[in-house]
Amino acid sequence: MLFSELALHERVQKALTELGFDKATPVQEKTLPLAMAGKDLMVSAETGSGKTAAFLLPMLNHMHSHPAPHSATRALILVPTRELALQxxxxxxxxxxxxxxxxxxxxGGEDFRHQINTLRKNPEILIATPGRLIEHMENNNHDFSDLEYLILDEADRMLDMGFGADVLTITNDCRKERQTLLFSATLTGNQLGKMAEEVLNDPTRITLKTARDKHENIHQQILLADDTAHKEKLLIWLLENETYEKALIFTNTRAQANTFIGKIRVKGLRAGILHGDMDQRERKHVMRLLTDGAINILIATDVAARGLDIKGVQLVINLEMARNGDDYVHRxxxxGRGGEQGLAISLIGPDEWNRMSSIExxxxxxxxxxxxKELIGSYKGPKKLKSSGKAAGKKKSDKKNPAKKGASEKQRHRVKKNVGKRRTSADAPQPSTTTHVTTAAIDSGFEPPKRRK
Structure with a gap:
């Protein structure tokens, strides 16, 4: 579908033309007509599918066609991370x-007073992270009485980050007569279902490619590593020998990111670092360096996995395997965005095999x-455990031994027959005449006493 086929305002259409957007992506094609008709939507689509324009275009078109210069904020867009908010x-x-x-x-990370001034100007559209917006709401710096649109972008990620309660607090303070659009990598899960029930009004579901669908244009590989030192050698080899314009390296912790940034830079590679402990000024500086080409390698925690739209990323390396399948997909x-080919390589240590298998x-x-071949290690994956043949064989032979089976049946029959009968001395068990001698006693030369006649 072409954007020119939609009834968009000419000023919105002009911006699309200047940006080179002429054909809608699949998520835009399915979402735009329904959103422009005023429907509440629950949309599931893969990362990089064009979701942002899918919810921005309908509201921009409506606001420009129906101006309300004296109203308070008309649209609120909630996102999980600062990077996504900025994007x-x-x-x-x-x-x-x-x-x-x-x-x-x-x-978060920006001047609080400056943000108060922003809120006082009543911008038509407000883009916010839940935590910082709650702080402003506690100080009564907001006004959502005229709100027409509420967008929850990457709702699953907001829940994963513990923002569920904050999101509901914010939405409960919004004007009830509004249109709500929820975007998520997946539309399953109890928490997401409960949120949708409270926030949306008779929503239409749209599901395209989800987190579990294959990324056909991303070549996905694993390299086995013995330990951290081996991973370091593999990482440096890949960065020095693979072909890429930009590369992203993911770790699970800030400590690992801080450790490896020095190991990369000492090899003369142009690398930067991004993690949640950095303030907003530092984050912006690193992203500017990457965008301008001053650096071409970024090592990051999962704070960068969602919301970053960096052109020219042709290589992704998981220095540590992601904690779950959804995080892996977002990394x-x-x-492989925009139809381009990409390469994703995960370095798997002995303690990561099970996690990798569960993601598969x-x-x-x-x-x-x-x-x-220059860096083959000793770790080849988990060893297969051999089943105990003795125990299995014994059980098997018992089943196939009809004589033994018959004997046990006769014994049970005899016991049943004699139930209630008085035992005679002949029936009583006789004391054993066998003398038991331990191995230790024999080894020491001990002789058992002779029985008296």
């Missing part, structure tokens, strides 16, 4: 560049196993 804000400014519509940005989704099962695929 949505920038896209909103580009699409609204020929309109009077203004957007405001509320997120590798930084490459979740995604219903097999990662390609790769080796680097």
């Amino acid at each position: 949505v804000f920038q896209m909103c400014e580009k699409l609204a560049q020929y309109t009077y519509i203004k957007a405001g940005l509320i997120m 590798i989704g930084r490459t 099962r979740y995604l219903k695929l097999r990662f390609e196993k790769r080796t680097i």
Whole structure:
């Protein structure tokens, strides 16, 4: 579907043309007509599918066609991370560049007083992270009485990060007569279902590719590693020998990211670091360096897995395997965007094999196993445990021994027959005449006493 086929305002259409957007992506094609008709939506689509424009275009079109210059904020977009908030804000400014519509940005790491001034100006569109917005709400710096649109972007991630209660607090303070759009990597899960019941009104579900669908244009490989030192050698080899414009390296902890950034830089590679402990000024600086090409390698924690739209990322390396399948998908989704080819390589240590296998099962695929001949280690994967043949054989032979089976049946019959009968001395068990001698006694030369006649 072409954007020109939609009844978009000419100023919105002009911005699309200037940005080179002429054909809608699948998620935009399915979402835009329903959103423009005022429907509440629950949308599931893969990362990098064009979700941002799918919810921005309908509201920009409506606001420009129906101006309300004296109203309070008309649209609220909630996102889980600062990086995603900044990305949505920038896209909103580009699409609204020929309109009077203004957007405001509320997120952690920025000056609180400056944000108060932003809220007082009543921007038509407000993009916010839940934690910082709650702080402003506690100080009564907001006004959602005129709200027409509520967007929950990456709702599953907000729940994963513990923002569920904050999101419901915010939505309960919003105007009830509004249109709500919820975007998520998946539409399953009890928490998400409960949130949808409270926030949405008779929503239409749209499901395209989900986190479990294959990324056809991303080549996914694993490299087995003995330990951290071996991983370091594999990582440096890949960064020095693979072909890429930009590379992203993911770790599970800030400590690992801080450790490996020095190991990468000492090899003369142009690398930066991004994690949740950095303030917003530092984050912006690193992203600017990567965008401008001053660095071409970024080592990051999962704070960068969602919301970053970096052009030219052709290589993703998981220095540590992601904690779950959804996080893995969002990591590798930084490459192979816009129909381009990408390569994702995971370095798997002995303690990560089970995690890797569970992700394979979740995604219903097999990662390609790769080796680097100069750096082959001793770890080859888990050893297969052999079953105990003795125990199995014994049970098997018992089943196949009819004589033994018959004997046991006769014994049970005899016991049953004699139930209630008085035992005679002949029937009583006789004392054993066998003398039991331990191995230790024999070894020491001990002789058992002779029985008296």
